[in-house]
Amino acid sequence: MKNRNIGINKDFVDQSLIAVSSLSNYTYCPRRLYLSQVKGIRKETSHSVAGKIEHDARRIICPQLKHKYLKLTNNKQIVEFENRVFQIIDRTMDYIRKVAFIEFPIFTPEIQFFIEELDYRLKSEEERRVQTLTNLFEMGKWNKSKIYHLLPWLVEHPVASKDLQLKGRIDQVFLEEERAIPVDIKTTPYPFISREADAVQIGAYSLLLEKVWGREVRKGQIYYSRSFLHYDVRISDELRNKVIETRNCVRRILEMTKPPPPLEGHEALKCRFCYLRTECQTETLINEEQAEVNGLCKLFTDPAPGNLDSLFMEAKVK
Numbered sequence: 001m002k003n004r005n006i007g008i009n010k011d012f013v014d015q016s017l018i019a020v021s022s023l024s025n026y027t028y029c030p031r032r033l034y035l036s037q038v039k040g041i042r043k044e045t046s047h048s049v050a051g052k053i054e055h056d057a058r059r060i061i062c063p064q065l066k067h068k069y070l071k072l073t074n075n076k077q078i079v080e081f082e083n084r085v086f087q088i089i090d091r092t093m094d095y096i097r098k099v100a101f102i103e104f105p106i107f108t109p110e111i112q113f114f115i116e117e118l119d120y121r122l123k124s125e126e127e128r129r130v131q132t133l134t135n136l137f138e139m140g141k142w143n144k145s146k147i148y149h150l151l152p153w154l155v156e157h158p159v160a161s162k163d164l165q166l167k168g169r170i171d172q173v174f175l176e177e178e179r180a181i182p183v184d185i186k187t188t189p190y191p192f193i194s195r196e197a198d199a200v201q202i203g204a205y206s207l208l209l210e211k212v213w214g215r216e217v218r219k220g221q222i223y224y225s226r227s228f229l230h231y232d233v234r235i236s237d238e239l240r241n242k243v244i245e246t247r248n249c250v251r252r253i254l255e256m257t258k259p260p261p262p263l264e265g266h267e268a269l270k271c272r273f274c275y276l277r278t279e280c281q282t283e284t285l286i287n288e289e290q291a292e293v294n295g296l297c298k299l300f301t302d303p304a305p306g307n308l309d310s311l312f313m314e315a316k317v318k
């Protein structure tokens with residue numbers, strides 16, 4: 001597996017390919033996909049900024065950790081090792097904080113709060129990882145090939161396939177028994193609401209990994225990082241078909257000239273957590289206002305007898 005081509009796939013720059021994020025967006029709500037992709041409505045919220053900060057921090061920290069873990073040869077170095085790992089996190093968080101303050105000044109209080117929380121979580125994750133490593137040492141089971149069980153093999157890895165007409169950037173890929181396991185990190189505090197969309201996303205990454213490396217992917221994982229919850233996704237035939245169906249639906253939405261209707265019934269609960277809910281309402285209002293204007297115009301222009309224009313003309317003649 002390690003000899004396989006893991007470089008950037010040249011198809012990744014192909015603009016005609018559909019982004020995997022569009023599949024999860026569609027699964028969450030087709031209207032939201034339309035508003036963001038067709039209408040081009042972009043919106044930064046404190047949650048999206050938090051997600052960006054966390055992904056940036058992990059991308060910077062992970063290769064440094066891997067380097068440190070690979071150098072460790074025995075249990076006696078563990079205490080000093082943990083300190084060094086924490087220093088990596090401290091340095092990275094300092095850097096990330098400065099960049100985030102410059103990039104998103106209006107979210108300064110939220111950034112300060114989120115960075116403290118993230119720092120705590122990353123260190124907790126590392127404590128657990130070091131504990132696992134200690135156990136492996138004690139049982140005499142540690143060897144360097146185990147590194148990709150503990151830490152990702154690849155981070156933010158771009159994959160694309162013309163055959164699948166899809167492309168995406170996978171947050172992390174782990175290796176277990178020479179099998180790739182794509183992992184998507186979710187930073188949302190409300191993971192229950194997007195579980196179906198998250199599964200479609202991980203299904204699409206799995207199909208892409210199979211295309212690039214030619215080996216079956218049997219499972220993927222979603223990591224809800226704010227609760228340390230790992231959720232396994234089995235890559236079943238049903239999920240594979242759903243990925244392809246969803247991709248076809250996304251294509252259709254991208255060609256539409258009017259937005260799909262808002263969610264209804266049970267599904268409408270998602271609107272409460274949707275970052276475009278204000279814009280979505282505006283869109284509805286615009287449509288309603290337009291319908292009202294159209295209705296008024298019709299009153300004046302309708303050729304049927306009794307329209308306001310003809311009544312006005314009749315009144316004028318009298």
Ligand code: SF4
Nearest residue numbers: 029262263271274280
């Ligand atoms: S507010 Fe609801 S209907 Fe509107 S885009 Fe968001 S999820 Fe979809």
